[in-house]
Amino acid sequence: MRPRENDRLGPHAVSVRGAGVILDGNQIIAGIDLDVATGEWLTIIGPNGAGKSTLLRTLGGLLPFAGDIELFGTPLGRMRRRDRARLVASVAQDPVVPPGMAVVDYVLLGRTPYIPALAGESAADRDAVAKVLARLDLERFAGRRLESLSGGERQRVFLARALAQGANLLLLDEPTSALDIGHQQDVLELVDKLRRDGGLTVIATMHDLSIAGEYAQRMVLMAGGRVVASGRPRDVLTQDLLARHYQARVRVIDGEQGPLVVPVRAGD
Amino acid sequence: MRVSGVEPARLRVRWIAAGVAAVLVALIAGLALGPVGLNPGGVFIELIDLIPGVSLHSGLSPSEQAIVTQLRLPRVCLGLLVGAILALAGGCYQGVFRNPLADPYLLGIAAGAGLGATLGIIGGHAFELLPGAGGSGTPIYVPFAAFAGALVAVTLTYALGAAGGSARTPAVLVLAGVAVTAFLTAGQTYLQQRYVETIREVYTWIMGRLTTAGWHDVLLVLPFTVVTGAVMLAYRRQLDVMSVGDAEAESLGAHPRRTRLVLVIAASLGTAAAVSVSGLIGFVGIIVPHTVRLMAGSSYRVILPLSAMFGAAFLALADLGARTLTAPDEIPIGVVTAFFGAPFFIVILRTSRRL
Numbered sequence: 337m338r339p340r341e342n343d344r345l346g347p348h349a350v351s352v353r354g355a356g357v358i359l360d361g362n363q364i365i366a367g368i369d370l371d372v373a374t375g376e377w378l379t380i381i382g383p384n385g386a387g388k389s390t391l392l393r394t395l396g397g398l399l400p401f402a403g404d405i406e407l408f409g410t411p412l413g414r415m416r417r418r419d420r421a422r423l424v425a426s427v428a429q430d431p432v433v434p435p436g437m438a439v440v441d442y443v444l445l446g447r448t449p450y451i452p453a454l455a456g457e458s459a460a461d462r463d464a465v466a467k468v469l470a471r472l473d474l475e476r477f478a479g480r481r482l483e484s485l486s487g488g489e490r491q492r493v494f495l496a497r498a499l500a501q502g503a504n505l506l507l508l509d510e511p512t513s514a515l516d517i518g519h520q521q522d523v524l525e526l527v528d529k530l531r532r533d534g535g536l537t538v539i540a541t542m543h544d545l546s547i548a549g550e551y552a553q554r555m556v557l558m559a560g561g562r563v564v565a566s567g568r569p570r571d572v573l574t575q576d577l578l579a580r581h582y583q584a585r586v587r588v589i590d591g592e593q594g595p596l597v598v599p600v601r602a603g604d
Numbered sequence: 605m606r607v608s609g610v611e612p613a614r615l616r617v618r619w620i621a622a623g624v625a626a627v628l629v630a631l632i633a634g635l636a637l638g639p640v641g642l643n644p645g646g647v648f649i650e651l652i653d654l655i656p657g658v659s660l661h662s663g664l665s666p667s668e669q670a671i672v673t674q675l676r677l678p679r680v681c682l683g684l685l686v687g688a689i690l691a692l693a694g695g696c697y698q699g700v701f702r703n704p705l706a707d708p709y710l711l712g713i714a715a716g717a718g719l720g721a722t723l724g725i726i727g728g729h730a731f732e733l734l735p736g737a738g739g740s741g742t743p744i745y746v747p748f749a750a751f752a753g754a755l756v757a758v759t760l761t762y763a764l765g766a767a768g769g770s771a772r773t774p775a776v777l778v779l780a781g782v783a784v785t786a787f788l789t790a791g792q793t794y795l796q797q798r799y800v801e802t803i804r805e806v807y808t809w810i811m812g813r814l815t816t817a818g819w820h821d822v823l824l825v826l827p828f829t830v831v832t833g834a835v836m837l838a839y840r841r842q843l844d845v846m847s848v849g850d851a852e853a854e855s856l857g858a859h860p861r862r863t864r865l866v867l868v869i870a871a872s873l874g875t876a877a878a879v880s881v882s883g884l885i886g887f888v889g890i891i892v893p894h895t896v897r898l899m900a901g902s903s904y905r906v907i908l909p910l911s912a913m914f915g916a917a918f919l920a921l922a923d924l925g926a927r928t929l930t931a932p933d934e935i936p937i938g939v940v941t942a943f944f945g946a947p948f949f950i951v952i953l954r955t956s957r958r959l
Contacts, residue, residue, distance in 0.1 A: 396855050421857030428855075434847035435704075436902030441844065444612045448845050449857035454838045456905070462612060478610035501856070 348406070349374045349505050349537035350395060355403035357387075357394055364390045365561040368403070372554075374504070377531055377538040379548045381572070382558035383582050388541040389429065391558070392507050395539065396426040407505060421449035425498035429509040433482050439493050440478040443468060446500025468500045472526070488519035495523070499530065506530075508540040512547070520544070524551050545586075549573050549594035557581060569594040613903035615910070623913030627684065630920035634680035635672050637928055642668055678819045683920035685822065685829045686814070686878040687888055691915020693871035693878075694889020695896075695908050696836050699843035700864045700871075701778055707889035708875040711777075711868070712757040712784035714886075717879040719792045720753020721746050726799050746880070753788075754876030760784045762868065814882055814923050814937060821881040828877030835870040836908060839863060843904035885919070885938045887945030892918055 352370040356363060365387035372378050380388045394401050397412055397420045405412040407423050415423075425446070434442070446468075447461040469475050472492050477485060482493060491511065498506060508527070512520035528551055531538050542548040548555065549569035557565040557572050559581040565572050573595040578586050589596045635651070636644040642664065649662035650672050664672065690708060697706035708714065724746040761784045765777030845858045853860040879885075892915040893907055900906050919937075922944065926937040 393851075398851060398854055417854065417859065418857040421855065426852075426855045428852060432847070432849040432852060434902070436897065437844075437847065438610070438613065438901070440610050441613050441903055445845055445848060445856060448853075451841070453842060453858075456614075456841060457612065465612070 347374070348372060349376070349408060350539065351404075351406040351409075352395075353404040355391075355394065355401050355405055357390055357399050357401050359390070359399070363561060365394070365558075367562055370556065370563065370566075372537060372539060374408075374537055375531065375535050377528065377540070377551060377553045378556060379552035379554075380539065380541045380556045380558060381543075381545060381548055386558040386581075387561040388558055389509050390561075392426070392509050392539065392541055395505075396424055396507050398426075418449045421501060421503070423503050424505040424507060425501040425503040426507040427494045427498050427509065427511060429513070431494050433490070435483065437482050438478070439474065439480055439482055439485070439496075440465060440469070442482050442493060443474075443496045443500050446497040449501060464502065465500055468496045472496045472499070487514050488516075488522065491515060491519070491523050492526070495526070504535065505537045505539070508538065510541055510543065513543060520547060527551075545573055545578070545597035546591070546595075549597070550591070552594075573597055613901050613906055615906050616900075619900050619906070619910055620913075623910055623917075626917035627913055627920075630684070630917040630924075631680055634683065634920050634924050635676045637924060638671075638676060639931055640668070640671055642672065647672055674818065678822050679814055679923065680920050681822050682814050682825065682881065683923040684916040685825055686882045686885065687892075687919025687922075688912040688916040689825075689829045689833060689874040689878045690885065690888040690919070691892035691911040692833055692836050692908060693875045694915075695893035695904065695911045696839075696843070696867045696871040697889070698893060699846060699904050699907075700867045702847065702849070703778060704894070706778065708871065708879075709785075709884075709886060709889070711761045711781035711872065712788055713754045713872050713875050714879060714884050715785045715788035715792065716757025716760075717750040717754040717876055718884060719788045719795070720756070721750040721880075722792055722795050723753070724749030726795060729799075748880070750880040751876045754872060754879060757784055757788060758868065758872040762865075814926075825877050825881050828874055832870040832874035832877070833912060836867060836874070837912070839867055839870075840904045840908040843867075843908070847904075883936070883938065885941055887941045888915055888919055891941075891945045 348371050350370065350372040352368050355368040355370075356366040358364065368391060380391060382388050390399065393399050395405065395407075395412075397415065397417070401413075407415070407420070410423075412420070443465050444457060444461065447457055447464060450461060451457050469478055472495065474489075474492055474496055477489060477493070482490065485493065491514070495511075506527070511527070512523055515523065524547065527536075527538060527540075530536050540548075540552075552569055554567065555569050555572040556563055557577060564581060565577050573588055575586055575588050578584055578588070578597065585600050585602055587598045587600050589598060631651070632644050632647055636642045636647045646662045646664045646668075649660050650664055650669060652658055653660045653662055654673065662669070694707040697708065697710060698704055700706075701710075703710075727749075728745065761777065761781045764780035764783065842858060842863045845853050845856060846860050846863060848856070850860040875889075893911045896907050896910045896914060900910055919941070922940045923937050925944075926935045926940045929935060929940075
């Protein structure tokens, strides 16, 4: 942790009071209250349609909302787009892969909030890209076309673009849903290392509850557009809560890093 | 330690040199070849001689000099300008709509310009404004009528595309362009049926041709080319940002919708200006940017400047073909670009893994 930086940024990375989002006349999320400490990893879980991705996109400044949201002490609604992009970086659930684009050019897109709209990138931007590529062990892929990479390699590149933004808050929407378990662990360990080393704050949505519980310091369970439970993984990942909100039959086992959630078939 | 590191895409000197060379070759060939064949070296010296403050003897006779500077040079310049702006506009539309098949014709601009020109020609006949048959230059009001038609078309397309509300996507805009094109083409066909006596004139215009009317058309199109070309080139990096889609571009701090609006206006204005002096010339806006993409990479930072140069050279050479292949008759240049362009495009599609 870097206390001096945390002081500068305020005690909370994210502070949400009574936030709601209406899309096409439908109330997608409502009455959300949420605080995320700087350097914390918060994972949002919940059944399909609970509003997890909507909340994440709202925090990223991509949706109009009601209520109050502050990022590092500054109201989100009053931020200029470029300023916001320097504070918060998002990795979409299924990022667009631009045809023919080289990895190095894709990662350079992360420098957009630092490059004047009609100018070219500076040496500092190229340097930042080189550093991120080195940090994520992507240097040998720099000249490769993005679509020629495997799923796990691609996910690292998506992450690299977000890190190139130099933002202190990282929003990950289902970061591992396209990966096998080995690559899931690989990517999540990487994010956790960046969080611990770099003071990054991480908010992620995830479907795999066991893995979610192992990496999150705190969890939020959403259902029907609202937060229905929050707390440490062992407080949220309970058989009772999961049965009620997922309509799922599960067994929760104590694991070394947190509760492990195992779906079990009815009738035993 | 990172000496061999891969650098981000940028315009390499060798590509700029290739572009300049292509333009020069097209320029010299366009000036030297024709009913009177001229010595390319002499033509080149004659060109240098035109630079203020330079005085060289090209070895060309006075009448040959007149052919170069007064007859062929304006037409070659017109071809270079129109080619550059059409290729640039095509590259912009492809980036802005994230659609490899987008080009200046997709949004109904060509149809709008065609209808505008048709109305202008018919109106000219009705009020007996048209000079006698076979006038050398484009009557001054025809370009403006085409121009107005193009603007109406792109406005219609944009309004129709924007009516999608929050569901607005690039695809919606492209569909709107298709609808507008169909509507305007129907109007065009109706008018051509109704006013058969003017159909030949309209037909000539529709197929595209570059005039030999001296510097008039060049000066008409030059300011539009310079201004819209500068705007499009200035936004080339923004097109790279837009390649990840609107939502991700916004999260990166960009303004994709604003960029799209600016570029659609610039590209449409440039296209309308080009179309108003040259008629409808297809394929340039698709072939040139794609070829550049295959050769030099997929970044718009590279594609747009090179498209302008190679587009200029391509159209000037196509015009050379149009006026020499069946001399003394001329083939409409739109036929030449389609004739050479379409097979070329198919070859690119088949041999490429990078599209």
